[in-house]
Amino acid sequence: MSEALSFDAEYDVVVIGSGGSGKSAALTAAQGGLNVALLEKMPQTGGTSIYAEGTAAFESSEQKARGVPDKEGKKFPTKEEGYRRYVDYSHHRANPDVIHALVDNSAETIDIYKSLGINYSEVTIYAYDQPNELYTFHRPEGLGAHCQEVLLQAVEDAGVDIFTSTRAQHLILSDGAVRGVVATDSSDKTIRLGARAVVLASGGFGNNPDLVEKYSWFSRTAHDMYQCVPTQNTGDGLAMALEAGADTESLGALMIACCARGKTLTSHSSGAGSQPVLWVNKTGKRFASEEVALSFADAGNVMAEQPEGAVYAIIDVDTVTHLIENGSDIGLGDFIPYHEKLVRLQTELDQDVADGIAWTGGTPEELAEAIGLDPQVLRQTIDEYNDACDQGEDPVFFKPSRFLRPVRKAPLYAINMAPSVLVSCGGIRVNGDMQVTDRDYTPIPGLYAVGMEASGLYGDTYNLDVPGTANSFAHASGRVAARHILDSVKADQATPVAAH
Numbered sequence: 001m002s003e004a005l006s007f008d009a010e011y012d013v014v015v016i017g018s019g020g021s022g023k024s025a026a027l028t029a030a031q032g033g034l035n036v037a038l039l040e041k042m043p044q045t046g047g048t049s050i051y052a053e054g055t056a057a058f059e060s061s062e063q064k065a066r067g068v069p070d071k072e073g074k075k076f077p078t079k080e081e082g083y084r085r086y087v088d089y090s091h092h093r094a095n096p097d098v099i100h101a102l103v104d105n106s107a108e109t110i111d112i113y114k115s116l117g118i119n120y121s122e123v124t125i126y127a128y129d130q131p132n133e134l135y136t137f138h139r140p141e142g143l144g145a146h147c148q149e150v151l152l153q154a155v156e157d158a159g160v161d162i163f164t165s166t167r168a169q170h171l172i173l174s175d176g177a178v179r180g181v182v183a184t185d186s187s188d189k190t191i192r193l194g195a196r197a198v199v200l201a202s203g204g205f206g207n208n209p210d211l212v213e214k215y216s217w218f219s220r221t222a223h224d225m226y227q228c229v230p231t232q233n234t235g236d237g238l239a240m241a242l243e244a245g246a247d248t249e250s251l252g253a254l255m256i257a258c259c260a261r262g263k264t265l266t267s268h269s270s271g272a273g274s275q276p277v278l279w280v281n282k283t284g285k286r287f288a289s290e291e292v293a294l295s296f297a298d299a300g301n302v303m304a305e306q307p308e309g310a311v312y313a314i315i316d317v318d319t320v321t322h323l324i325e326n327g328s329d330i331g332l333g334d335f336i337p338y339h340e341k342l343v344r345l346q347t348e349l350d351q352d353v354a355d356g357i358a359w360t361g362g363t364p365e366e367l368a369e370a371i372g373l374d375p376q377v378l379r380q381t382i383d384e385y386n387d388a389c390d391q392g393e394d395p396v397f398f399k400p401s402r403f404l405r406p407v408r409k410a411p412l413y414a415i416n417m418a419p420s421v422l423v424s425c426g427g428i429r430v431n432g433d434m435q436v437t438d439r440d441y442t443p444i445p446g447l448y449a450v451g452m453e454a455s456g457l458y459g460d461t462y463n464l465d466v467p468g469t470a471n472s473f474a475h476a477s478g479r480v481a482a483r484h485i486l487d488s489v490k491a492d493q494a495t496p497v498a499a500h
């Protein structure tokens with residue numbers, strides 16, 4: 001017998017989180033005729049989806065219209081190629097049903113956006129030097145921020161009740177089924193919202209160092225990470241799902257970018273430090289071929305493994321001049337476009353040095369003293385690195401010669417680089433309909449997880465070789481969940497009352 005439940009308001013669906021996945025779920029459910037509430041704990045909607053530059057899709061109308069990518073000899077991937085890539089890249093840890101939810105629905109996302117008025121300027125890859133990337137990156141005009149504005153309007157037009165500054169705290173359960181949400185509203189008042197279904201679209205736990213320590217591969221440096229965007233994805237959905245008896249899957253991978261501490265991803269000192277220049281850690285020694293910078297996801301992994309997550313990008317004034325006059329050697333999406341001239345670099349470096357977040361010196365020893373490294377070790381590292389540059393060969397890490405820029409001409413600079421979690425990847429176990437399941441893979445009635453809150457796509461690292469995956473999954477999974485809710489509601493309504 002169900003306990004009697006009391007609510008301040010009742011909806012068909014309550015969606016927790018208003019990024020790409022939450023808005024997509026809310027829009028689809030509302031357009032299907034359901035009564036929907038969308039809760040967002042921040043004062044504005046959009047979450048990390050505001051920052052997304054591109055969305056992955058397979059066999060989309062944009063790819064078909066273009067025929068082939070702008071790059072000679074390349075082709076757009078089929079759905080099958082996409083499916084296989086997720087399986088291979090995750091070493092078969094990805095869930096086939098979840099992969100299908102993304103791959104099979106990604107082209108529709110592009111058409112929906114187009115119907116809402118968004119134009120796609122390019123279908124490309126993320127990093128031009130990465131030979132393995134698939135040409136899936138659909139870049140909308142106005143990027144993620146514009147997409148979120150357009151989606152917000154669509155959600156409002158569809159009649160969704162949007163509650164900002166409202167944080168979901170707990171699920172309301174009855175007889176093992178989810179029946180609603182307890183939230184705290186903008187005036188700190190507790191509200192109880194009833195729902196036939198709750199969709200967890202709260203973006204994962206990337207901004208919660210305690211959960212990063214507990215669940216990710218990067219426990220050691222969890223509290224040393226730098227947060228480069230002011231998002232608040234703190235694992236609330238995961239906590240609620242666990243309370244409801246959910247299982248987790250493939251927790252551990254994080255999408256980590258490299259960013260200068262105290263700076264933004266678009267700052268030119270951050271852009272310079274993200275180039276494949278000489279990187280040392282606290283020991284004063286190199287630890288990788290800095291060529292890894294070509295994939296920010298791999299570079300993030302490498303930086304997050306260093307003691308205290310501390311990496312110093314060491315450049316001399318010739319490299320500063322090169323980056324200002326000739327532009328970046330590699331790009332970082334739209335944050336640092338490929339070959340963009342880093343014209344603000346000298347001004348920023350001077351300010352960063354004055355602010356104590358970068359360092360300068362006339363010699364390696366002086367630079368080491370300024371940073372707090374062992375001067376002899378840094379001198380040796382720089383001497384060996386300069387020898388490698390002179391030889392055009394890196395005998396230790398085999399960095400390609402085109403990235404071997406000596407550190408010789410004073411002044412020398414050290415940029416304080418840090419791993420910056422963008423989002424967590426992997427989390428609550430779901431099936432192909434985005435229903436949250438328990439350890440036996442049995443769905444928890446009325447509970448769904450979507451976007452970065454849901455697991456099933458990743459192995460140990462974010463899949464940058466299918467660029468735009470996270471954002472694509474956010475939109476596709478939101479719709480998939482909403483459609484399943486719509487079907488369940490219809491089935492409920494078709495069932496004779498006596499059969500209950």
Ligand SMILES: Cc1cc2nc3c(=O)[nH]c(=O)nc-3n(C[C@H](O)[C@H](O)[C@H](O)COP(=O)(O)OP(=O)(O)OC[C@H]3O[C@@H](n4cnc5c(N)ncnc54)[C@H](O)[C@@H]3O)c2cc1C
Nearest residue numbers: 017019021041047048049053054168203451452468470471
């Ligand atoms: C700087 C940056 C750049 C990125 N670029 C790309 C890219 O180019 N391509 C790509 O594919 N991916 C990119 N990503 C990843 C991006 O996060 C995903 O693409 C995707 O859009 C995430 O969507 P989501 O709906 O799962 O989460 P989000 O968009 O983050 O939305 C989650 C929302 O839930 C809210 N929330 C959390 N807890 C609660 C609670 N208890 N109650 C109410 N609300 C809550 C949050 O405040 C947030 O608004 C980027 C991420 C960052 C940070």
